Amino acid sequence: MDATLKVLMVDAATGFYKIIRYPIGKYFGPVDIGFHHSNIYDSLNFGTGLLAGSIFPGSNRLIFTGYSPCWAGFYISSMGGAGLVFDNLGINLVSIVGRAPVPSTLYLNRNHGEEIEVEIQPVDIHDVWRSGRQGVYSLMEHMLEVYGSRYENEPRILSVGQASAVTDFGAICSAPIRNGEITYVDTWAGRGGFGSRMYQKHGLAGIIYGGTYIDQDFRDRNVADSWFEDRFKKKMAAKDIEATTKYRYDENFLTGGTLGVNYATLKGNIIAFNYKSIYWSEAERLELHKKFIVDHYLKQFNEETIQTKQQKNCGEPCVAVCKKLNGKYKKDYEPYQTMGPLSGIFDQRAAELVNHKADTYGFDAISIGGVLSWLMECVAEGHIKPSELGIKEKPVFSPDGFDVVSDSMK
Known part of the structure; x- marks a missing residue:
């Protein structure tokens, strides 16, 4: 495991970007780095923790942090499952500053190398919102159509809708992509108005990300089972099933x-x-x-x-x-x-x-x-x-x- 946490900073106004590294120990994940960046840069941040990509249940949530327009303070919101694809970027956090001059989309892709491709493009957002399934769903479909062929693996898309343009409690939507299609299993970073923040403060209506990067995720189930048996007297899968009974059946x-x-x-x-x-x-x-x-x-x-x-x-x-x-x-x-x-x-x-x-x-x-x-x-x-x-x-x-x-x- 890399001894540093890597943050991709993107200026939506200019398209300029850079990587900042922080030592593990001083910071541990998306919340404390997000708090640090929010104070210094007034940024919108999203990323994953050190266990992202692993077999541990719940480790692949995508964590959003920043100043909340509706709560008027630092806020944390999370989105189920969206961190699994984010981990393929090979970074721990994206930190967005600046504001695109017109509504735009952000493209992030890491394709067999260290460099992350970053591209900001204008989008006729109101026409997109009125098309197809409309709103957040039509924007995801539009971005998949425009950028999807650039990815070797299926990407993930974050999108906002009309609520983010006119209220302070717009949310950020995403849905898993299966066989080249947006599924109906939409997930949300709902609390905090980060959709409103993303659109009004940074001029971004959508973000698509993904890549081919594969790190050394923790996937040794035998070791995990031994930890869970020591603590819970059950294997990890058995404890997971027990803990999620309400959510399943x-x-x-x-x-x-x-x-x-x-x-x-x-x-x-x-x-x-x-x-x-x-x-x-x-x-x-x-x-x-x-x-x-x-x-x-x-x-x-x-x-x-x-x-x-x-x-x-x-x-x-x-x-x-x-x-x-x-x-x-x-x-x-x-x-x-x-x-x-x-x-x-x-x-x-x-x-x-x-x-x-x-x-x-x-x-x-x-x-x-x-x-x-x-x-x-x-x-x-x-x-x-x-x-x-x-x-x-x-x-x-x-x-x-x-x-x-x-x-x-x-």
């Missing part, structure tokens, strides 16, 4: 994933209708959980996703297969809660539409769900007219007489 609840297990166990802790449920009695919350969640919202998820085993991983070779799907719609608890029961939605069809629209625009789904639920209550209570939000009628924002299918669509 929990026989105690006959469901899986954060959405399935959380909704199966919430009961009286359910939060709905922009937190209005906190003022209800326990019996009222339990009734809503049974009628709207267990008997419908969760039932749909179990029948359509769990029983049909529509599940993938984020690009990292782990056993969790935590990405639960229904066709092109990926199901996680947090966005399907904020743009679900919190917003007065208890039907998967309605939740799929609003969640997918938010993802397409590149919003941090949890943040926009909180905003939407507040707006729905404001309209329902008469504080805002429906026409002011471009909608035709008030939402049904109470469990009384609520039709779980039709009223979820309003």
Whole structure:
């Protein structure tokens, strides 16, 4: 293992780049170097830790750091699986400074050598966002079409959407590429507004990276098993399976994933209708959980996703297969809660539409769900007219007489 951490600094304004090396010991990974660079250069940083590329579960997350436009301070956000391809660049961190004069894309490739190819090109971003699958998805498709043939191995793409151009809580999206196609298993660096930072502060709408570099990753499973047996009395794979039960399938609840297990166990802790449920009695919350969640919202998820085993991983070779799907719609608890029961939605069809629209625009789904639920209550209570939000009628924002299918669509 190299005794230094390598950082690629890229000036988006000029295209100039350089490698900076830091001794291991003074710094250990993307968070402390990111904090250092943020203080000195006001940079947006993303990279991996020392174990990236190894067999250890969770070691291939891509870590983003920098000044958060929505939290007004240093922030850390991470993206599942995207660090595995990043490791092929042979560096530990990318640090972006400066601002491209027009919306642009950044190309990074390491092809059988020490040198990393760096290229910044303008992009007609609004035309791209309107094309194909639209938003973050069309940008990934566009970049794969333009740059994909330059890579010997399948690359990874980071993209932002319209939300990053006009809000401070735009997210960064990515998805594994399989057989030359962008999969539906999108992963996100959602918290912190780093998509907004990337686009507004640095002028970058997308970044594509990858390479052929192969380092001496830790892949000796026998050694790993001995460590895990000493600590947990189990081999690594067995401990991994045990630790990820909730994310894969929990026989105690006959469901899986954060959405399935959380909704199966919430009961009286359910939060709905922009937190209005906190003022209800326990019996009222339990009734809503049974009628709207267990008997419908969760039932749909179990029948359509769990029983049909529509599940993938984020690009990292782990056993969790935590990405639960229904066709092109990926199901996680947090966005399907904020743009679900919190917003007065208890039907998967309605939740799929609003969640997918938010993802397409590149919003941090949890943040926009909180905003939407507040707006729905404001309209329902008469504080805002429906026409002011471009909608035709008030939402049904109470469990009384609520039709779980039709009223979820309003």
